[in-house]
Amino acid sequence: MIKHKALLTLFLSLFAVSGLFAAKPVPPAKKAAPPAPAVITGLTAVDMPYDAGNAAILKWAVNPADAADTFYVVYVSSLEAGGWLEADRFVSSAKTGKDVELPFWAWDGSSLEHAVKVELNNTYGDTLPGSVFQFKVAAEKNKQVIAESMPVSVTPVGNWFRLDRMNNLVLLITIIVIFFWAVSHAKRKGLFIRRIAGLDAIDEAIGRATEMGKPIFYVPGIGSMSSISTIASAFILGEVSKKVAQYDSQIKVPHYDPVVMTVCKEVVKQSYMEAGRPDSYREDINQFVSADQFSYAASVDGMISREKPAACFYMGYFMAESLLLAEVGATSGAIQIAGTDVEHQLPFFFTACDYTLIGEELYAAGAYLSREPMLVSALKVQDFGKLFVMISVFFGMICVVLGAKFGWSAFVSSVLNLFQNF
Amino acid sequence: MKLIKKQIPLAIVFITGVLTLISYYVPHKVSVDYIETMNKWENIVVAFAFLLGLISLFFSHYHKITRKADGWGYSIFVFIGFLAMVVPSYTSHGKQMVDGMLTPLGWSYKYIYTALSGTMFAVLAFYIVSTAYRSFRIKSAQAFVLFVAAFILILGKVPLGQIIWDYALGWTGQGVSAVIEWIMQVPAVAGKRGIMIGISIGAIVTSLKIIFGIEKQYMGKD
Numbered sequence: 001m002i003k004h005k006a007l008l009t010l011f012l013s014l015f016a017v018s019g020l021f022a023a024k025p026v027p028p029a030k031k032a033a034p035p036a037p038a039v040i041t042g043l044t045a046v047d048m049p050y051d052a053g054n055a056a057i058l059k060w061a062v063n064p065a066d067a068a069d070t071f072y073v074v075y076v077s078s079l080e081a082g083g084w085l086e087a088d089r090f091v092s093s094a095k096t097g098k099d100v101e102l103p104f105w106a107w108d109g110s111s112l113e114h115a116v117k118v119e120l121n122n123t124y125g126d127t128l129p130g131s132v133f134q135f136k137v138a139a140e141k142n143k144q145v146i147a148e149s150m151p152v153s154v155t156p157v158g159n160w161f162r163l164d165r166m167n168n169l170v171l172l173i174t175i176i177v178i179f180f181w182a183v184s185h186a187k188r189k190g191l192f193i194r195r196i197a198g199l200d201a202i203d204e205a206i207g208r209a210t211e212m213g214k215p216i217f218y219v220p221g222i223g224s225m226s227s228i229s230t231i232a233s234a235f236i237l238g239e240v241s242k243k244v245a246q247y248d249s250q251i252k253v254p255h256y257d258p259v260v261m262t263v264c265k266e267v268v269k270q271s272y273m274e275a276g277r278p279d280s281y282r283e284d285i286n287q288f289v290s291a292d293q294f295s296y297a298a299s300v301d302g303m304i305s306r307e308k309p310a311a312c313f314y315m316g317y318f319m320a321e322s323l324l325l326a327e328v329g330a331t332s333g334a335i336q337i338a339g340t341d342v343e344h345q346l347p348f349f350f351t352a353c354d355y356t357l358i359g360e361e362l363y364a365a366g367a368y369l370s371r372e373p374m375l376v377s378a379l380k381v382q383d384f385g386k387l388f389v390m391i392s393v394f395f396g397m398i399c400v401v402l403g404a405k406f407g408w409s410a411f412v413s414s415v416l417n418l419f420q421n422f
Numbered sequence: 423m424k425l426i427k428k429q430i431p432l433a434i435v436f437i438t439g440v441l442t443l444i445s446y447y448v449p450h451k452v453s454v455d456y457i458e459t460m461n462k463w464e465n466i467v468v469a470f471a472f473l474l475g476l477i478s479l480f481f482s483h484y485h486k487i488t489r490k491a492d493g494w495g496y497s498i499f500v501f502i503g504f505l506a507m508v509v510p511s512y513t514s515h516g517k518q519m520v521d522g523m524l525t526p527l528g529w530s531y532k533y534i535y536t537a538l539s540g541t542m543f544a545v546l547a548f549y550i551v552s553t554a555y556r557s558f559r560i561k562s563a564q565a566f567v568l569f570v571a572a573f574i575l576i577l578g579k580v581p582l583g584q585i586i587w588d589y590a591l592g593w594t595g596q597g598v599s600a601v602i603e604w605i606m607q608v609p610a611v612a613g614k615r616g617i618m619i620g621i622s623i624g625a626i627v628t629s630l631k632i633i634f635g636i637e638k639q640y641m642g643k644d
Contacts, residue, residue, distance in 0.1 A: 050449055051449050052449045052450060052451050052453075052454050053450070053451060158449065158450040158451045158452075159449050159450060160448055160449075160450050161447060161448065161449075162446075162447050162448070162449050165446070165447055168446075168447075169447055172443075172626075175626055175627070175630070176630065179627065179630050179634075183636065224468075226464070228624075228625045228628050228629065231628065231632065231640065232628060234639070234640050235637065235639050235640070238639045255475070257468075257471075257475075258468070258471035258472050258473075258474050258475030258476075258478075259467065259468055259471040261471075261474070261475055261478065262471055262474060263640055266640070266641070267639065267640060270639075284482055284485070286478075287478055287479070287482045288474075288475035288476070288478040288479045288482075289479070290479075291472065291475070292539070294538070294539045294542035294543060295538075295539075295542075297542060298538075298542050302493075302496065306492060306493050307492075320543065320546060323546060323549050323550065323553060324542070324545065324546060324549060327549040327552060327553060330556070341621045341624075341625075343614055343617045343618060343621070346617070348553060350557075351553045351554075351556055351557040352553055352556065358617060358620070359617050359618075359620050359621035359624060360620035360621055360623065360624035362624075363621075363624035363625065363627070363628045364624065366637070366639060367637075370639070374636050375631070375636065375637060378627050378628070378630075378631050378636070378637075381627045381630075382620075382623050382624055382627050385623035385626070385627070386619070386620060386623060389619050389623070
């Protein structure tokens with residue numbers, strides 16, 4: 001018994017001694033290191049490149065010691081107006097040189113410095129109070145200013161060239177060169193162009209109207225004359241009205257826009273003259289209906305319902321009235337051919353019309369119908385353009401996939417810059 | 423005569439077109455001011471052209487009434503409608519509300535114009551149904567694809583459809599909303615972008631044809 005007690009005492013003693021040796025003295029609590037003082041170093045202000053002279057860009061070094069809840073506030077002052085106005089406020093980790101939305105050939109941004117574009121119009125409105133502006137930057141934490149820079153000044157000036165749009169300019173020049181090559185090529189020998197079913201059906205539609213002794217409705221849509229689709233529509237109207245004049249049929253062109261009506265009047269009159277039927281031309285072929293979307297749709301629907309035309313053409317810019325018109329035309333039993341470049345209206349035309357021209361086919365229609373070599377050559381340019389886009393998309397896809405796999409982020413960014421609109 | 427009818431208009435188109443094109447690459451205030459001036463001129467021309475349109479409208483309907491053409495009764499409503507908006511507009515000095523009260527113009531706008539426009543827009547719903555019916559008649563392989571896509575979308579947008587989907591196709595492990603998401607984000611966007619690319623290239627080429635005077639049909643031919 002005594003032996004057991006002695007063993008137990010020895011074991012407990014050893015445990016206590018080992019515990020004493022194992023226990024380390026608790027070091028005195030360290031005082032928390034004071035945060036690194038917020039500093040705004042190297043603040044510079046320069047004129048924003050490639051703009052109209054109403055913006056400046058501020059740069060200063062990124063401070064790695066900035067806490068996540070530190071904000072930078074940019075102030076601007078005009079020498080003429082005086083006083084400091086807040087122009088921008090952002091968290092300290094945002095807006096570095098890499099975040100400026102300019103391509104690699106026009107901007108060399110670094111993630112080691114902040115770069116803030118200050119749009120002066122946002123602060124002062126359309127008319128700037130002067131030409132010289134001062135800027136300062138303050139660092140804030142918990143709404144307390146912890147650092148502030150010295151003011152810097154800059155005089156924003158307008159620039160004469162947008163270097164950031166250089167990719168766009170190069171592409172445009174390439175298209176112009178191909179365009180003139182195609183035009184000169186078309187003069188020398190003819191070009192093959194694919195058939196467009198919707199346009200081949202125009203003859204059929206006009207022939208049907210002639211046989212039935214019913215009118216043709218040509219609706220140029222609700223676009224203004226500055227819309228490309230309306231311009232294309234005027235070209236098609238010229239060809240359609242020429243055929244109408246040749247067949248001695250009737251055509252009616254209700255208008256939404258008075259300018260379009262004036263242009264279309266000239267186009268139709270010219271077509272009747274070219275067809276050798278100036279006597280058949282009437283001033284009321286083109287008539288203004290309404291400059292209100294639904295009033296226009298209601299009026300044209302009424303005309304279609306009453307007159308039961310043999311053919312309806314909807315060519316141009318259409319919005320919600322596309323279905324209102326095409327459904328009424330379909331119900332009246334007319335053969336319908338539509339064409340628009342508004343992609344979200346195309347499904348309505350697809351379902352309600354017999355033939356539909358999709359976007360670019362609408363633009364090509366005038367050339368296709370006229371068969372003039374010079375105009376037909378433009379279709380070739382469109383095809384070359386599409387080929388270029390297809391090749392670019394293919395190789396761009398490969399570059400981006402390879403870049404993502406091997407981590408070439410700078411390379412991927414550069415490739416994407418080439419095809420980006422700035 | 424050819425100089426006035428052809429060459430001068432073509433020169434105007436060329437110069438205006440090139441300047442407008444250049445202004446896209448020139449950010450200077452001169453360029454901005456040029457575009458603003460052109461926009462102002464466009465508005466002025468539109469205002470005058472609107473007068474022409476009004477005259478055309480009145481003459482067209484006046485002749486219908488005098489000739490007792492088919493549906494001439496509707497032409498009377500053109501004049502009634504015109505007066506119903508113009509007279510209140512004149513008496514209300516163009517204001518729709520004065521001291522929180524509707525003026526005659528405000529009343530006409532709210533209870534005639536807005537009501538009629540709303541009615542016309544509402545008709546669209548019925549037309550969409552009849553169009554959907556027409557598109558659901560499968561006549562070709564493309565129409566079948568359209569039908570399948572539209573059917574899934576319709577199914578996924580109504581609660582009963584979701585129940586039917588889960589009951590019939592739940593074993594696939596794919597919810598109808600995921601399928602809809604895929605249809606809208608992948609094939610629909612791909613098709614839309616294809617159309618957009620074609621439209622953009624077509625627009626550039628059409629603009630070049632007009633600027634360089636290759637397409638001049640809008641001013642008649644030689």
